[in-house]
Amino acid sequence: MNSIVVRLLIVVFSYATSVLTAVYFGRVYDYLTPGSSGGSFIGTPDAWNWLVGYPLGTIFLLTLLMHTQGSKHVWWWNIITLTPMILFELLLDPLHIYLPVILGVIAWGLGYLANKALWKLAPGVMAKIG
Secondary structure, eight states: OOHHHHHHHHHHHHHHHHHHHHHHHHHHHHHHSTTSSOOSSOOSHHHHHHHHHHHHHHHHHHHHHHHHHOOTTHHHHHHHHHHHHHHHHHHHOGGGTHHHHHHHHHHHHHHHHHHHHHHHHOHHHHHHHO
16 A cells, blocks of 8 residues: 555544544643633533643644654654644643643654564564555
Protein backbone atom coordinates (compact mmCIF):
# COMPACT_ATOMS: atom_id res chain seq x y z
CA MET A 1 0.00 0.00 0.00
CA ASN A 2 1.23 3.48 -0.79
CA SER A 3 2.66 5.24 2.27
CA ILE A 4 0.79 8.46 1.46
CA VAL A 5 -2.52 6.61 1.51
CA VAL A 6 -1.61 4.97 4.81
CA ARG A 7 -0.69 8.33 6.33
CA LEU A 8 -3.90 9.94 5.10
CA LEU A 9 -5.87 7.07 6.62
CA ILE A 10 -3.98 7.58 9.88
CA VAL A 11 -4.88 11.28 9.87
CA VAL A 12 -8.57 10.62 9.20
CA PHE A 13 -8.67 7.81 11.77
CA SER A 14 -6.97 9.96 14.42
CA TYR A 15 -9.26 12.93 13.94
CA ALA A 16 -12.35 10.68 13.96
CA THR A 17 -11.30 8.57 16.94
CA SER A 18 -10.43 11.68 18.92
CA VAL A 19 -14.13 12.54 18.95
CA LEU A 20 -14.73 9.36 20.96
CA THR A 21 -11.76 9.72 23.30
CA ALA A 22 -12.02 13.48 23.87
CA VAL A 23 -14.03 13.20 27.10
CA TYR A 24 -11.43 10.93 28.68
CA PHE A 25 -8.53 13.21 27.75
CA GLY A 26 -10.57 16.14 29.03
CA ARG A 27 -11.09 14.42 32.38
CA VAL A 28 -7.36 13.82 32.68
CA TYR A 29 -6.77 17.48 31.84
CA ASP A 30 -9.32 18.53 34.46
CA TYR A 31 -7.67 16.24 37.01
CA LEU A 32 -4.17 17.61 36.32
CA THR A 33 -5.25 21.27 36.26
CA PRO A 34 -8.14 21.63 38.74
CA GLY A 35 -10.16 24.78 38.43
CA SER A 36 -8.88 25.70 34.98
CA SER A 37 -11.85 24.27 33.10
CA GLY A 38 -15.33 25.71 33.20
CA GLY A 39 -16.61 29.16 33.91
CA SER A 40 -17.33 30.11 30.33
CA PHE A 41 -20.28 30.04 27.98
CA ILE A 42 -20.11 26.25 27.74
CA GLY A 43 -22.85 24.73 29.85
CA THR A 44 -21.97 21.31 31.18
CA PRO A 45 -18.64 20.00 32.49
CA ASP A 46 -18.79 17.15 29.96
CA ALA A 47 -19.01 19.65 27.10
CA TRP A 48 -15.98 21.46 28.49
CA ASN A 49 -14.12 18.16 28.91
CA TRP A 50 -14.87 17.30 25.30
CA LEU A 51 -13.71 20.69 24.05
CA VAL A 52 -10.44 20.52 25.98
CA GLY A 53 -9.88 16.81 25.35
CA TYR A 54 -10.36 16.77 21.58
CA PRO A 55 -7.04 18.46 20.74
CA LEU A 56 -5.25 16.40 23.38
CA GLY A 57 -6.67 13.16 22.00
CA THR A 58 -5.79 14.15 18.46
CA ILE A 59 -2.24 15.04 19.43
CA PHE A 60 -1.78 11.74 21.24
CA LEU A 61 -3.36 9.47 18.63
CA LEU A 62 -1.86 11.17 15.60
CA THR A 63 1.65 11.24 17.03
CA LEU A 64 1.40 7.64 18.25
CA LEU A 65 0.11 6.26 14.95
CA MET A 66 2.41 8.34 12.73
CA HIS A 67 5.49 7.20 14.61
CA THR A 68 4.26 3.62 14.77
CA GLN A 69 3.98 3.61 11.00
CA GLY A 70 7.22 5.61 10.76
CA SER A 71 9.34 6.15 7.69
CA LYS A 72 10.59 9.12 5.74
CA HIS A 73 9.18 12.55 6.55
CA VAL A 74 7.30 11.37 9.64
CA TRP A 75 8.02 14.62 11.47
CA TRP A 76 6.83 16.69 8.52
CA TRP A 77 3.58 14.77 8.37
CA ASN A 78 3.16 15.00 12.12
CA ILE A 79 3.70 18.75 12.35
CA ILE A 80 1.58 19.63 9.31
CA THR A 81 -1.37 17.51 10.39
CA LEU A 82 -1.18 18.74 13.99
CA THR A 83 -1.00 22.44 13.10
CA PRO A 84 -4.74 23.07 13.72
CA MET A 85 -4.55 21.36 17.11
CA ILE A 86 -1.38 23.23 18.09
CA LEU A 87 -2.98 26.56 17.20
CA PHE A 88 -6.14 25.60 19.08
CA GLU A 89 -4.11 24.73 22.17
CA LEU A 90 -2.18 28.00 21.95
CA LEU A 91 -5.40 29.98 21.71
CA LEU A 92 -7.39 27.94 24.24
CA ASP A 93 -4.93 27.62 27.08
CA PRO A 94 -1.41 28.96 26.53
CA LEU A 95 -0.54 28.66 30.23
CA HIS A 96 -0.91 24.88 30.16
CA ILE A 97 0.86 24.27 26.84
CA TYR A 98 3.20 21.87 28.60
CA LEU A 99 0.45 19.22 28.82
CA PRO A 100 0.10 18.69 25.04
CA VAL A 101 3.88 18.78 24.71
CA ILE A 102 4.30 16.09 27.38
CA LEU A 103 1.48 14.06 25.82
CA GLY A 104 3.16 14.33 22.41
CA VAL A 105 6.50 13.21 23.80
CA ILE A 106 4.86 10.20 25.50
CA ALA A 107 3.05 9.31 22.26
CA TRP A 108 6.28 9.70 20.28
CA GLY A 109 8.12 7.35 22.63
CA LEU A 110 5.36 4.75 22.55
CA GLY A 111 5.11 5.01 18.76
CA TYR A 112 8.87 4.64 18.37
CA LEU A 113 8.88 1.54 20.59
CA ALA A 114 5.88 0.10 18.74
CA ASN A 115 7.61 0.71 15.40
CA LYS A 116 10.75 -1.12 16.52
CA ALA A 117 8.72 -3.99 17.99
CA LEU A 118 6.58 -4.36 14.86
CA TRP A 119 9.64 -4.38 12.61
CA LYS A 120 10.96 -7.32 14.63
CA LEU A 121 7.62 -9.16 14.92
CA ALA A 122 6.10 -8.52 11.48
CA PRO A 123 8.66 -7.11 9.04
CA GLY A 124 6.55 -8.05 6.01
CA VAL A 125 3.58 -6.00 7.18
CA MET A 126 5.74 -3.04 8.11
CA ALA A 127 7.47 -3.17 4.73
CA LYS A 128 4.08 -3.03 2.99
CA ILE A 129 2.80 -0.02 4.94
CA GLY A 130 6.15 1.78 5.08
